[in-house]
Amino acid sequence: MKGRLDPGAAPCAILCGGRATRLGALAAETPKSLLPVGGRPFIDHQLDWLRRRGVRRVVLCLGHLGPAIEEHVRRAAPEGLEIAFAHDGAGPLGTGGALRRAAPLLGPLFWVLYGDSLLDVDLGAVMAALPDAALGVLTVLHNRGQGERSNVLLRGGRLLAYEKRAPAPEMEHVDYGLSLLRAGALEGVNGPADLADVFTRLAAAGHLAACAVGRPFHEIGSPAGLAALDRHLEQAPAPSAHTAGFV
Secondary structure, eight states, X not given: OTTOOOGXXXXXXXXXXXXXXXXXXXXXXXXXXXXXXXXXXXXXXXXXXXXXXXXXXXXXXXXXXXXXXHHHHHHHOOTTOEEEEEEOOSSOOHHHHHHHHHHHHHOSXXXXXXXXXXXXXOHHHHHHTOOTTOSEEEEEEEOTTSSSOOOEEEEXXXXXXXXXXXXXXXXXXXXXXXXXXXXXXXXXXXXXXXXXXXXHHHXXXXXXXXXXXXXXXXXXXXXXXXXXXXXXXTTSOOOOOOOXXXX
16 A cells, blocks of 8 residues: 555545434434534534545445434535435445445445544554555554453454454454455445454455554443543534535
8 A cells, every 4th residue: 555645545434324222312313423522413523533634535324314414414514525425225234234335436445434433543554554465454442351342353463353243352452443445345245234244254364454543432322432522522612614515
């Protein structure tokens, strides 16, 4: 990837299709991406974060209450971002299936960001960590099972295994919430699928690299995470309104 370190060269898919069951009544009628945090809908923070880091095109993968997210983003997305939308359709596709549905909008290389995560990571460093022969690079945090259950086995900088459902005791890293994938990573995905299973398959085949980060991430997948991020952002100034391009 040397010489091709422009983060904006790859669009970013944001996975916003989940039902947010852990949030209970908070997300019963409001999609998780639109929950207020730091005085603004959460998706606004994600889009601003991507724009500030040079991303120019975003594809929102939408499912549960997706039309409400699309309506808001069309009205409030920051200037400088081109936004596209990919809806699950008749039934939920899962994170892997949603990416496969959005593939025609993403092209040969794309970022993947979970719809409930706000991160602190250098996108150029992640791009630099993608070997020419790999199908993807996963950002990981050395957490030793603290905060989130570790699900990545990393040794000598090499990602040897990814297992979300039944992680091994020797796993000390956790998926940080951002990946950079080549289109070939989704080969074989048809219909509903979990992105975690894609990562497990890629890791087992030696096709998934790792980029370690040092700062914890923020998430709104739980009431505690939502409250913690709200406290973190409460002093942040609200950006001015902008317009964006849509397809």
